[in-house]
Amino acid sequence: MPANPSGYFSSQYFYGGKIMRVFETIKAAVTPMQAAEHYGLRVLPNGMTCCPFHKDRHPSMKLNKDYFFCFGCGASGDVIDFTARLFGISLKDAAEKLAADFSINPRPPEQSEIPNCHAEPTRDRERLCVCVLQEYLRHLRIWQLRYRPEKPGYPIHPRFAEAMKALPTVNHLLDCLLGNDLLLAEKTAEMLCEEGYTRRLSEYLGTLSEKEGDCA
Ligand SMILES: [Zn+2]
Structure with a gap:
């Protein structure tokens, strides 16, 4: 499979099963900033x-903890x-290159089905916000890929529109929650929880997973 030409969609949706776990292991071990400096x-x-x-x-270009833009x-x-x-290589080759260059054992440890809440936020509230937002991000990235207009001028699918609208905000919020600024993370989680955003988003995600066939 060729490298994703636009670089726009997360690698994790191009492969299934085991290799996705390998990708997750690599992504947990190397940040875009570390890779950029190394290369x-x-x-x-x-x-x-x-x-x-x-x-x-x-x-x-901004290099964040888990994505670049x-x-x-x-x-x-x-x-x-x-x-x-x-390097103009496939995602699989890129994962292998990163594993080799950063001495990562790409065989991931056994993981539960719980979404990967990296960075170990110290507070439950922050962890909850991160989990809910990452779950939403997963949906948005799938929609962005699945419902993108085939040609310019084609009607915009509402889910594609939602993805385009929400992705910058969701990425920004995750950036705040997972960055090095602990006070900012705390304040962001406080705002999201007290304004009911996390609860409403969690309920919304619940309605999506009921129709999971739609989103798998
Ligand atoms: Zn550029």
Whole structure:
């Protein structure tokens, strides 16, 4: 399978089963920033770097904890997408390259079915927000891929529209919750819970999983 040409969709939806676990192991072990630095990009302390995917004179790519986003060309994805696109290789080859270059054992430990709530937030409230948002993110990325208009001018599917609208916010919130700024994480979780956002989103996700055939 060729590398995802746009770099826009998470690698995890291109493969199923075991390899997805391998991808999760790699993504938990290497951040996009670590990969970018390892592969020779100069990264500023704020995580900005010159985008390798378009002619970028001033750093317009933000490297976050678990995804990258270019404000110039819109390239985004996780560390495996990044590596695949940087070297023009498949996602599977990119995962293998990362495993080799970062000495990761790609055979993941046994995991439960609970979504991967990395970063071990110290508070239950933060952990809850992260889990709910990551679950929503999973749906959004599937919709973004599955319902994208086949050609310009085709009608926009409501779920594609929802994904395009919600993805930046969800990514931003996860960034706040999983970043190094613990006070920001705490305040974000507080806001999301006290305004009932997490509860409402969780209920909404419940209605989606009832029609899981729709989303699997
Ligand atoms: Zn770019």
